[in-house]
Amino acid sequence: MNYVALKMLFGDRAKYLMLLCGLTFAVMLIVQQGSIFWGLMMWSQANISNLNVPIWVTDPGIAQVDEVKPIASTGVDRVRSVDGVEWAVPLYKGLLRARLADGDYHQITLTGLESATLIGRPAQILEGRFEDILQPDAVVLDQWAVERMGGPAVVKVGTIFELNDKLARVVAIAKTQKSFTNIPVVYTTYERAMRYVPRERRTLSYVLAKAKDGVRVEDVVQRIRTQTGLGAFTEEEFGWKTIMWVLKNTGIGINFGTTILLGFIVGMAIAGQTFYLFTVENLRQFGALKAMGASTFTLARMILLQAFTVGLTGYGVGIGLATVFGFLTASGGNLPFAETWQLLLMVLVALLAICTFSALISIIKLARLEPAIVFR
Amino acid sequence: MDHHSQSAAVRARGIVKSFGTGDTQVTVLKGIDLDIYLGELLLLVGESGGGKTTLLSAIAGILDIDAGDIDVLGVPLSALPAGRRTQFRGQTMGFIYQQFNLLPALTAAENVAVPLLIQGVGRAEALRRARILLDRVGLGERAEFLPKNLSGGQQQRVAIARALVNEPRLLICDEPTAALDGPNGQKIMELLRDVGRSPDRCVIVVTHDSRIFHFGDRMANLTDGRIVGIERIGQEGTV
Numbered sequence: 001m002n003y004v005a006l007k008m009l010f011g012d013r014a015k016y017l018m019l020l021c022g023l024t025f026a027v028m029l030i031v032q033q034g035s036i037f038w039g040l041m042m043w044s045q046a047n048i049s050n051l052n053v054p055i056w057v058t059d060p061g062i063a064q065v066d067e068v069k070p071i072a073s074t075g076v077d078r079v080r081s082v083d084g085v086e087w088a089v090p091l092y093k094g095l096l097r098a099r100l101a102d103g104d105y106h107q108i109t110l111t112g113l114e115s116a117t118l119i120g121r122p123a124q125i126l127e128g129r130f131e132d133i134l135q136p137d138a139v140v141l142d143q144w145a146v147e148r149m150g151g152p153a154v155v156k157v158g159t160i161f162e163l164n165d166k167l168a169r170v171v172a173i174a175k176t177q178k179s180f181t182n183i184p185v186v187y188t189t190y191e192r193a194m195r196y197v198p199r200e201r202r203t204l205s206y207v208l209a210k211a212k213d214g215v216r217v218e219d220v221v222q223r224i225r226t227q228t229g230l231g232a233f234t235e236e237e238f239g240w241k242t243i244m245w246v247l248k249n250t251g252i253g254i255n256f257g258t259t260i261l262l263g264f265i266v267g268m269a270i271a272g273q274t275f276y277l278f279t280v281e282n283l284r285q286f287g288a289l290k291a292m293g294a295s296t297f298t299l300a301r302m303i304l305l306q307a308f309t310v311g312l313t314g315y316g317v318g319i320g321l322a323t324v325f326g327f328l329t330a331s332g333g334n335l336p337f338a339e340t341w342q343l344l345l346m347v348l349v350a351l352l353a354i355c356t357f358s359a360l361i362s363i364i365k366l367a368r369l370e371p372a373i374v375f376r
Numbered sequence: 377m378d379h380h381s382q383s384a385a386v387r388a389r390g391i392v393k394s395f396g397t398g399d400t401q402v403t404v405l406k407g408i409d410l411d412i413y414l415g416e417l418l419l420l421v422g423e424s425g426g427g428k429t430t431l432l433s434a435i436a437g438i439l440d441i442d443a444g445d446i447d448v449l450g451v452p453l454s455a456l457p458a459g460r461r462t463q464f465r466g467q468t469m470g471f472i473y474q475q476f477n478l479l480p481a482l483t484a485a486e487n488v489a490v491p492l493l494i495q496g497v498g499r500a501e502a503l504r505r506a507r508i509l510l511d512r513v514g515l516g517e518r519a520e521f522l523p524k525n526l527s528g529g530q531q532q533r534v535a536i537a538r539a540l541v542n543e544p545r546l547l548i549c550d551e552p553t554a555a556l557d558g559p560n561g562q563k564i565m566e567l568l569r570d571v572g573r574s575p576d577r578c579v580i581v582v583t584h585d586s587r588i589f590h591f592g593d594r595m596a597n598l599t600d601g602r603i604v605g606i607e608r609i610g611q612e613g614t615v
Contacts, residue, residue, distance in 0.1 A: 001493055004482065011481020288477040291438055293466015294494045295459060371438040372429075 001294065005302035008285070009309060012278065019274045019310045020317070026267020026354065027318025027347055030260050032325055034343045037256035039336025044246045045239040046177040047093070047109070050142075050185075051120035054217055056238045057088070057207035057224055058231040064245040065238060066181065068093050070202035071230060078228045079207045084220040088209040089114035092193040098149070098186065099162040106149050108184045110163065112193025120208055121174075121187070128157045128172030133189060139168045142176040145184030163196045178334075180246070264350055272358040275307060279362035283369060290371035300363045307362075311355035315348060384447075385546055385578040386412040386435055391444035393430055404430045406601035408444070414545070417572030417579040419592035419609075427601045428582045429550060435580065436469060436548050437461045449545055466494055470539030472568075474551035476531045478523040484510060484534045485519040491542045509537040513567060529560030536567055547571055547579040553588055565591040 009016055042049070047065045048056065057079050059069035079088040092112030097105050113120045113133075121130055126143060133140050141155065149155045159170045168186070176185065188196070194203055207230075211220040217234050224232035233241065247253035279286070286299055323339060330337030391408035394401050404427045412418050412435075420428050433439035435446060437453045446453045449468055456464060470491070478487045488506035493499065510519045513533040515526075523531050532552060539547055549568060553561030565588045572579035572593070581592065589595060590609065597605045 003499055004479065004486070004490060004493060007481045007486065008479060011479075284475070284477055285479050288471070288473070288479075289490065289494065290462070291436065291465070291471050292491045292494055293462055295462050298494065371436075372433040 001298055001302055002305055004289075005305045006309060008282065008302075009306040012282075015274060015278045015281075016310065019271060019278070020314050022270030022274060023267055023311055023314025023351065023354065024318040024321065026263050026270070027315050027351060028321045028325075029263030029266070030347050030350060031319055031322035031339065031343065033256055033259045033263065034347065035322065035326055035337045035339040036335070037252070037260070038340060038343060039330065039338040040180065040252060040256075041243045041246065042338050043178055043336050044180040045242040046179040047185075048235060048239050048242065050122060050176045050179075051091070051208065052123065052235075053120055053208040054211065054235055055085075055209040055221055055224070056233050056235065057209055057228070058233070058238075060225075060229060060231040062231050062241075064242040066179075066242075068205045070200065071204050071207070072202060073204045075204055075207050075228070075230060079209050079224055079230070082220065082224050082227050084212055084215040084223060086210045086212040087117075087119075088207050089117055089119045090190050090204050091120055091206040091208050092190050092197070092203060093205040094193075094197055095183070096163055096186075096196060098168070098184075100149065100154065101159075101161065102154075104150070106184060108145065108163075108186045109179075110193055110196060111185055111187050112190040113187060115189035115191055118189075122176050124175035126173045126175050128170075130172050130174065130187075132171035133187060135169075135171060137167045137169045137192075138171040138188070139163075140172040140174055140187040141170055142174050142185040142187075144176070144178055144182055145186060146173055148182065148184045164198065166196055168196070178336075264354070267351075268354045268357055271307075271311070271354050272361060275358040276361050276365070278306075279303065279365055283365075284373060286366055287369055287371045287373040290366075290369065296363075296367050299366045300359075303359045303362050303366065304356075307355040307359035308352070311351050315351050319344060319347075383414050384411045385414045385449055386410070386580070387445075387447040388431075388435065389445050391431070391434060391446065392442045393427075393434060393439070394442055404601055405434070405441070408598075408601075408603055410596060410603055410606075412578055412580060414578050415573065415575045416593040417569055417581060417591060419589060419595040420580060420582045420598060421584070421589075421595055422598035422604075423600075424584075426598045428598050431598060432548055432550055432580065432582055435546075436471070437465050466491065467542070468545050470542070470544035470547045472532070472535050472539050472547065472549040472552045474554045476523070476528075476535045476555070478531055478534060478538075480523055483520045483522055484515060484526065484530075484537075487523065487534055488537045488541050491538060495542060506537070506541055509541050510534070512540075513537045527560075528556050529563065532556060532560070532564050533567070536564065540571065545577050547577065549579065549581040551583055551585075552581060553583065553585050558587060561585065561588060 059071050062069050076088055076090050079085060094110055096108055096110045098108045099105055130140055132138055146152055146155045157170055161168055211217045221232045221234055326337040326339055329335050388408055388410045391405050393405040394403040396402055422428055434441050485503055485506045488509055489502035492502035507519050510516050513536055515530060515533055552564055568579050569591045571577055592609050595607050595609055596603055
């Protein structure tokens with residue numbers, strides 16, 4: 001009877017297309033909004049993921065990565081003394097103003113890496129050599145800095161600008177994940193960063209560390225917390241802490257959540273109503289099938305097959321459209337769009353819920369259907 | 377035809393059926409006793425609202441009765457559980473409706489194959505047998521037509537082929553000619569009469585159409601919930 005069910009579904013082309021459009025729209029809306037939302041969340045913790053280190057040691061009261069609370073310079077040695085730590089290096093992170101040759105000012109995030117190891121350096125370099133950062137006055141920009149500070153015509157390898165009245169010379173351009181605030185990132189060595197920034201009592205922003213091989217990162221993090229009294233997080237924990245801060249302190253979660261919920265409700269309403277109408281209008285046919293010996297179970301199976309067929313088709317088309325949208329608008333990382341398998345799985349579960357709900361209200365109608373309807 | 381020498385396909389005794397409750401309760405069948413025999417075509421006639429369709433539904437086992445017993449082909453239908461009754465209906469009964477009730481998305485052959493598919497017959501075999509039946513009702517060349525591309529008479533012939541495809545012993549027809557013109561109605565009745573003449577089958581036809589009375593072997597008159605007369609019909613169609 002699967003064949004009959006599918007022919008019935010595809011035969012009523014107008015309703016099939018209406019169902020398909022409803023479900024496609026719902027899937028597209030949920031995937032598109034979910035991907036943008038998750039893309040934004042990725043951006044919000046880009047200043048963590050761009051450095052790609054396993055352990056972050058912070059002030060114990062830190063809320064998120066961009067809210068730097070400096071710690072005492074002894075922090076590095078204290079972390080190095082914790083059992084299970086393979087290495088620990090200082091990181092400076094702070095806001096400064098850059099003054100270009102044309103007199104234009106731009107706010108930048110200055111990131112100072114330990115010069116001996118350059119731990120925390122970006123993985124991909126678009127232009128120049130990152131190692132040249134060790135040369136006098138050398139800095140490396142990320143590609144968003146180039147974009148924000150006037151484009152490649154204004155800022156390129158060899159460009160000289162001022163940081164706090166001191167010279168900075170661009171030696172390389174790095175490729176990084178765009179950050180939530182999209183403030184240009186300027187990399188230099190930790191020691192040179194200390195020369196650029198105004199004098200402060202505490203200048204150590206973070207300590208970056210790694211656990212020894214064979215030791216669980218979580219255990220080392222816990223030991224650092226206990227033995228130093230500092231905050232310590234795995235990269236993932238710090239990322240989530242930042243994401244949760246953004247969700248709690250901005251309207252992003254509610255805004256996107258509302259849109260995603262609307263997509264779910266609209267999808268369910270359209271699919272449920274259209275599917276119910278489809279069943280009601282075919283009630284005589286279903287009654288005839290029942291009279292001919294089709295059990296309620298057989299009819300329920302037919303309805304479920306119809307619902308899941310149109311649902312999975314809508315899922316495929318919806319994801320396809322959302323992906324095309326993402327490809328067209330977010331290619332190059334200019335817009336936040338992260339279509340992850342977890343999101344697609346969640347949307348699939350939501351869609352199956354919509355289809356099951358739609359099928360159930362039709363099945364209830366059919367279960368109560370007296371086949372005697374065919375004689376009326 | 378001597379009924380004492382025939383087996384009863386349907387034996388109904390004391391059938392009572394009411395709808396509604398309290399002051400609005402209406403008793404539609406008020407103690408029906410009726411035997412329908414193998415090898416006959418029984419016409420069920422009477423005024424509208426007299427209970428013909430209700431009796432037909434009760435005999436088909438698609439409507440629960442309040443009192444009485446119905447045996448179909450020796451099986452006490454009202455005692456069967458719902459699932460078993462549905463299965464029994466699928467195996468032994470065929471249905472022809474006033475409005476044909478063909479599935480619009482299926483071709484003529486696919487429509488005819490539906491009862492076989494319900495019984496679990498494979499699609500290729502079901503379609504093969506469906507095409508044979510369509511040949512028998514003169515629609516072999518239109519097996520791949522959708523119902524919307526067939527005339528009313530052709531659609532009813534498809535419905536007859538569908539009703540016969542699983543070789544039912546009891547054929548239940550509700551106003552099979554009501555939506556057809558005179559000549560088409562006559563052709564349909566000729567087909568049903570041929571089925572009814574098979575010694576191991578019987579046909580029940582509810583009708584208001586006096587033009588087809590002469591196709592029946594007997595005619596039962598159901599008025600106000602009671603059988604008020606059963607008459608034999610002569611060879612010339614005279615009662």
